[in-house]
Amino acid sequence: QSALTQPASVSGSPGQSITISCTGTSSDVGGYNYVSWYQQHPGKAPKLMIYDVSTRPSGVSNRFSGSKSGNTASLTISGLQAEDEADYYCSSYRSSSTLGVFGSGTKVTVL
Amino acid sequence: QVQLQQSGPGLVKPSQTLSLTCAISGDSVSRNSVGWHWVRQSPSRGLEWLGRTYYKSRWYNDYAVSVKSRISINADTSKNQFSLQVNSVTPEDTAVYYCARQERYWDFEYWGQGTLVTVSS
Numbered sequence: 001q002s003a004l005t006q007p008a009s010v011s012g013s014p015g016q017s018i019t020i021s022c023t024g025t026s027s028d029v030g031g032y033n034y035v036s037w038y039q040q041h042p043g044k045a046p047k048l049m050i051y052d053v054s055t056r057p058s059g060v061s062n063r064f065s066g067s068k069s070g071n072t073a074s075l076t077i078s079g080l081q082a083e084d085e086a087d088y089y090c091s092s093y094r095s096s097s098t099l100g101v102f103g104s105g106t107k108v109t110v111l
Numbered sequence: 112q113v114q115l116q117q118s119g120p121g122l123v124k125p126s127q128t129l130s131l132t133c134a135i136s137g138d139s140v141s142r143n144s145v146g147w148h149w150v151r152q153s154p155s156r157g158l159e160w161l162g163r164t165y166y167k168s169r170w171y172n173d174y175a176v177s178v179k180s181r182i183s184i185n186a187d188t189s190k191n192q193f194s195l196q197v198n199s200v201t202p203e204d205t206a207v208y209y210c211a212r213q214e215r216y217w218d219f220e221y222w223g224q225g226t227l228v229t230v231s232s
Contacts, residue, residue: 003157032217034216034217034218036217036218036219038219044225045209045222045223045224045225046158046209046219046222047222048218048219048220051215051218051220052215052216052218057220089157089158091158091160091217091218091219092217093216093217096176097175097176097179098160098175098176098177099160099163099173099175099217100160100217101160102150102157102158102159102160103157103158104157105157105158
């Protein structure tokens with residue numbers, strides 16, 4: 001069950017924009033528009049930030065946006081704030097016996 | 112507002128069975144086509160999808176290949192909850208276990224609080 005590939009860490013200063021990539025294959029990210037993104041603070045459960053590649057759930061700041069090109073999905077956080085410092089995970093539906101896969105996780109640091 | 116409340120032991124001996132329950136409020140475990148999932152997280156394996164149960168005229172289950180021979184997820188409609196059992200556990204099964212709800216095609220908007228399960232003698 002290979003995880004989707006994410007950079008281990010990304011950092012930025014307050015107010016800046018950062019982008020986190022999530023690379024999979026044509027059997028998951030590239031084959032379906034069912035990519036979601038989660039924010040996780042230490043000791044907490046993951047929180048859904050984006051679903052279906054680019055849709056924000058109600059209550060999630062519009063500073064968070066998602067996109068996809070080929071086998072790579074991306075999460076962009078604009079106007080970076082201290083509260084955005086957390087781990088971020090992507091997830092995708094996968095056409096295999098194991099239906100879903102998560103990314104390896106990216107630690108976002110606000111400088 | 113949907114809430115998922117997990118319960119179960121935090122310590123399991125090797126070769127025994129891990130059992131966790133996720134109680135649902137604000138929704139029904141038997142609502143058509145809503146998926147009820149288990150996900151675990153460990154430093155070595157990251158976030159790992161384990162499986163789901165859902166009702167669509169009858170009950171269905173899907174399991175990750177990595178645990179398929181040892182896992183069972185079942186719904187209890189009388190208590191509006193679902194459960195996870197993992198048999199023959201080893202220290203590799205040590206992780207924080209989460210339950211989660213999937214209403215759309217493949218995303219998890221509601222999560223349980225997480226249960227740290229340690230496999231140790």
